[in-house]
Each structure stands twice: as C-alpha cells, then as structure tokens.
Amino acid sequence: MYALVDCNNFYASCERVFNPNLRNKPVAILSNNDGCVISRSDEAKNIGLPMGAPIFKWDNYCKQHNIKVISSNYPLYGDMSDRVMKILSQFTPDIEIYSIDEAFLQFKGFENYELNSYGKDIKNRILQWTGIPTCVGIAPTKALSKVANKIARKFLDETNGVYVIDSEEKRIKALKWMPLDNVWGIGRGLHKKLTAEGCVKAYDFTQLNSEMVRKKYSITAWRLQQDLLGKPTMELDEEKDKKAIATTRSFEYTYSDIENIKERISTFATNCAEKLRKQKSSCHMIIVLLRSDRHKKDLEQHRVSKTVILPYPTNSSLVISKCAVEAVKTIFKPGIRYKKAGVIVTGLVPENNFQLDLFSKENPKHKPLMLAIDQINKKYRSNSIKLANQDLERTWKMRQERLTPKYTTNINDIIVVK
Structure with a gap:
C-alpha cells in the first residue's frame, strides 16, 4: 500500500503556526518580488481570490475583504x-x-x-x-x-x-x-x-x-x-543526482549598471557551486543568462546567454564565480534595464572521478578551502562566509515588503515567550 501525505495550504499554514491570529482568516502568500498569489488559505479561496492573481491588480480587493497578504518566507x-x-x-x-x-x-x-x-x-x-x-x-x-x-x-x-x-x-x-x-x-x-x-x-x-x-x-x-486500475506500475522514485543545476532570479528592481549585475551573477554562481559540492559533483560548463523586463514593452529588450567551457571540471565557488562574472561582462549591453539573470552549471561529473588534464588543473588549495566554508555555513545555518564581490547583507535581493520573521532559521527572529 502507498500513502500520499499532503500539507494543507502549506505556506499559509506555516505562517499560522507562528501567528495564531491568522487562523480562520483569509491569507494569501506572494511569489518572488511580491508578484502574484502562489498560495491561499481556504478562506481566501472561498472569497474568490484566484491563484496567480497579480497583487498590483488585486491589492484593493484584498483590503476590501480583509485578506492578509504576506511575502513568501522560503527559509521558514x-x-x-x-x-x-x-x-x-x-x-x-x-x-x-x-x-x-x-x-x-x-x-x-x-x-x-x-x-x-x-x-x-x-x-x-x-x-x-x-x-x-x-x-x-x-x-x-x-x-x-x-x-x-x-x-x-x-x-x-x-x-x-x-x-x-x-x-x-x-x-x-x-x-x-x-x-x-x-x-x-x-x-x-x-x-x-x-x-x-x-x-x-x-x-x-x-x-x-x-x-x-x-x-x-x-x-x-x-x-x-x-x-x-489498482495494478502498481509506478514505484517510489529514488533520489538521483541532478544532471544540471540552475539558479535564476528576478531582481527586486531593474538594473542598468554592470556592477549590480556582476554581484548578482557572483551570488548565483556561488549558490550553484554549493549545490554541486553538496551532491559531490563538478561541472564542465557554465551558462550565464541575462534578460530585460519583458513587461516593459516601451523599453528596448535584450535576451542573451553565454556558454563557458571550462578547461577542467570544478565545483570551486572561486572558479565558477570568476568565470560567470567574466561571461556576463561580455554580454552586458549598456542602456538596457535588466530584470532577470541566472547561472546554470552542466556537464556534471563525480568530483573524484574525471579525466585529468596534463597542462591545466585547479589550484589544490581550493578543495580544503571550500570544505571549510561549507562546514562553517552549515554549522551556523546561513551564508556566514561569502566571496568579496557578493553583497554581505543579503543572498537574494527580492522585493519582500510584507515579509514575516524567519522564526526557525534566524536566532534574532525566535519567538520570545513572556
């Protein structure tokens, strides 16, 4: 026999655990950058708030019906x-x-x-x-x-x-x-x-x-x-290593300067490298994406990507970040207002089993350095150590004007019982 266990209105339920005042009241959770509704409580569904509703169009409707609108709190x-x-x-x-x-x-x-x-x-x-x-x-x-x-x-x-x-x-x-x-x-x-x-x-x-x-x-x-028909033909899927790893995000605002975009690309590349090390893989290829805001029809549009073939497989944040930043510098177009960027690492191989190159190889100091960084970040459950070209304050720069505290993942946000 099989069981499917499904959490009811999961995002809204998580918020209600730490804010009981939300129970039995309509709640809506927004997507990245507070774009549209991605989760609703049963009460919000019954009122008529549709899934995927752009909040800038439905904000007044939510206020009229006392629907509590909350930014997505993914760490929680x-x-x-x-x-x-x-x-x-x-x-x-x-x-x-x-x-x-x-x-x-x-x-x-x-x-x-x-x-x-x-x-x-x-x-x-x-x-x-x-x-x-x-x-x-x-x-x-x-x-x-x-x-x-x-x-x-x-x-x-x-x-x-x-x-x-x-x-x-x-x-x-x-x-x-x-x-x-x-x-x-x-x-x-x-x-x-x-x-x-x-x-x-x-x-x-x-x-x-x-x-x-x-x-x-x-x-x-x-x-x-x-x-x-009751004849089992679909077994439980075994957890498999990914064949490609991607980190793509929309910016909280449009960026037209290369420095902000380089910082975002470095953060995305570092995130991909961390995921590579977690599944004990290295990559042969990096793809960097850059997109303008397709909703701004009156502005010049630009969609472009750049593929970088590495001379040797790596999962070093230093190498992947450096290559990704160099790549985005070649595809960046001055005057364009960019809204989204991404980094994809592919051509994955096991980190301890790949073809060696006689003339080029990774700095041997990178492996123990990455191990130390990962251990520290895991211990403190945050990105305590970052590369110098990353924003030290935030990992993702998203518009989250209605964000609730990270009750279980940030020591400063833990509920204090009086």
Whole structure:
C-alpha cells in the first residue's frame, strides 16, 4: 500500500503556526518580488481570490475583504518542510519526497496494520509536533493514493483528513467521483485527447483499451491507467543526482549598471557551486543568462546567454564565480534595464572521478578551502562566509515588503515567550 501525505495550504499554514491570529482568516502568500498569489488559505479561496492573481491588480480587493497578504518566507517554509519529512520517515523507511509539502510513503510488511488508524497517527503527530495540518490518502498504488488524498481533503469532516481505498468497491466509487482533469499525471494535452474519446471521469479513462492507450498515447499514460486500475506500475522514485543545476532570479528592481549585475551573477554562481559540492559533483560548463523586463514593452529588450567551457571540471565557488562574472561582462549591453539573470552549471561529473588534464588543473588549495566554508555555513545555518564581490547583507535581493520573521532559521527572529 502507498500513502500520499499532503500539507494543507502549506505556506499559509506555516505562517499560522507562528501567528495564531491568522487562523480562520483569509491569507494569501506572494511569489518572488511580491508578484502574484502562489498560495491561499481556504478562506481566501472561498472569497474568490484566484491563484496567480497579480497583487498590483488585486491589492484593493484584498483590503476590501480583509485578506492578509504576506511575502513568501522560503527559509521558514523549507525548514518546516524538513521537519514534516523527518516525522514521516519515522513511520516507514520507504519515502519519496514529492514536493515541499507532500510525500509518498510505501508500506511494505504492514499487512496486519489498520491503515486508517495508522494514517490518523501520521496526521496527528505532524499536527502536534509542527502545527501543520495534513491530509492522508492510502491506496494500493501511487495514483490511487493521490485520489484518496483528494477525497480526504474534499470531505474533511466525513474522513477526518484520512481516507483509505482498500476495496474494489471504494476504488470504482472514487474514480467515478474524480473529474478527469483532476487526475494526477493528466495534463491539458492528454486531457483534451481523452475528452475526445468520451472520457469525463477518471473511471472512464480506466475503461479504455489498455493496448490502445499504450500505442495511441504513451507508456506513461498506460502506466497511469494501470495504476488507477489498482495494478502498481509506478514505484517510489529514488533520489538521483541532478544532471544540471540552475539558479535564476528576478531582481527586486531593474538594473542598468554592470556592477549590480556582476554581484548578482557572483551570488548565483556561488549558490550553484554549493549545490554541486553538496551532491559531490563538478561541472564542465557554465551558462550565464541575462534578460530585460519583458513587461516593459516601451523599453528596448535584450535576451542573451553565454556558454563557458571550462578547461577542467570544478565545483570551486572561486572558479565558477570568476568565470560567470567574466561571461556576463561580455554580454552586458549598456542602456538596457535588466530584470532577470541566472547561472546554470552542466556537464556534471563525480568530483573524484574525471579525466585529468596534463597542462591545466585547479589550484589544490581550493578543495580544503571550500570544505571549510561549507562546514562553517552549515554549522551556523546561513551564508556566514561569502566571496568579496557578493553583497554581505543579503543572498537574494527580492522585493519582500510584507515579509514575516524567519522564526526557525534566524536566532534574532525566535519567538520570545513572556
């Protein structure tokens, strides 16, 4: 059996843990640079605030309906997510972290367990230890556990947040209830094609000829159909090293001077290097991106990238930052107001297994230096040590005018009990 554990309105729930005054009130969380709504509490949904609403258009609407609008606080959300996932690992060793707020669990050897009670134990422990409300869907396959989770979330009072599909009768009833476009794994393209086949509910999709689905659509669609039929074809995904690592961000303001852009590129490159070292990889290639503000149609536009091939693989922040900064200097165009930049490292190889070069190699002092920097930054859970060409005050320069404290990741923001 599989379980899908999903945190309810995760970003809003994190804020409510530390500010109980937000409970039972409409809350909306904004994207980077306070752009648009990316998370809403149930109360905000019921009022009619749409997902993705640009806040500059909906600000007055939020004020009229007393919707609390908050800047996204990613350090807080990431830390709370880590706490939830660690709790889930106590219930089974087989876990796949699917996103920041949901995870699949596999129950091997749990034949004698009463899974509805076990699901409630999971839900209650997470709520007690973190304050985050969750819903749990349990079923014989991953796709059906997604369906069960949606039922638990939709009918919260009847299910108490936990629903188990453990019989053929429950499976058929659930699929006849589930709209086709709400099925996990069915995107707009596939939904359009299946609608032409006469499919309205998830159950209709399972009644199509399996060989026809495999030949006409794809092996992925066939696997999804088999999963919905109760035949496990999608196992838990193992954590794999990434084949490329990217850090791209929009600036809080448009920049037209090279010095500010060089500082941002250095920060992005350093972040990529840290991620490389974390997965014990090195890169052969760096791609630097620079974009103007596409929304400012009256201004001259400029979209450009530069690829740098390294003479040897590296994960040194010093080397990657230097190469990225040199690259952005060659593509920067004076007079353009840039809004977004990014660094991508690719051509990844294991850091201790790559082809050596007879004539060029990395400074041997870099490796122990990077190790020392990573250890210090990990110990103090912040970027305590940075390169000299980085902004020492902030990692990401984003517009966050409604930001809440970092309650769990910054010692100065810890709640004081009086």
